[in-house]
Amino acid sequence: MTGTLRLIGVLLLSMVFSSQLMAARIYTDSAWTPNFAVPGLDRAPVYLSITNLSDSPRQLIGASTEIADQVSIQALTQANNRMRVSYIERVELPVGVTVNLENSGLYLMLEGIQSNLRPGSRFNLTLHFDRGEEHTLRVQVRSVGVTADRMLENMRTDPMQPGSAPRRTEGLEEGIKTDPLIR
Known part of the structure; x- marks a missing residue:
């Protein structure tokens, strides 16, 4: 009788632990960040896909590095x-759905x-x-093919800057044009 009770106890414990493992099943894929060879730029986006394979909806509430x-x-x-940037408190992760933090307009920002x-x-x-x-997870740094002239033009016409804001390109033209990583 005690052997049967032990077996039942072991089976119950294994079910409890396996359900906890199933509840935490969140997979990430294709995590990457672009390499911007701009002097003084201290921020970069991180793109990735997150799939919730657990048994209940989840939420991404932050990240650190x-x-x-x-x-x-x-x-x-x-x-x-x-175009407008908004800070988001959480990203909903429905069960069985892959949320793409790249094409959806959502992304993580390293600051x-x-x-x-x-x-x-x-x-x-x-x-x-x-x-x-x-x-x-591991994030790969990828090279982006942006020419110096295109990068400068994007900075000059940045829709995120109000018209009265000073332009971020002051003093950067020569540094960007001579950077060997931007061609």
């Missing part, structure tokens, strides 16, 4: 023919980057979820 002061969740939206992001390098990023869980 050792290479930046902070990581925020942002959304890029268009209103009145202007206060403390190290140089070189193409081909990788760094750790920890995602924080609503039930106190964390998921650490």
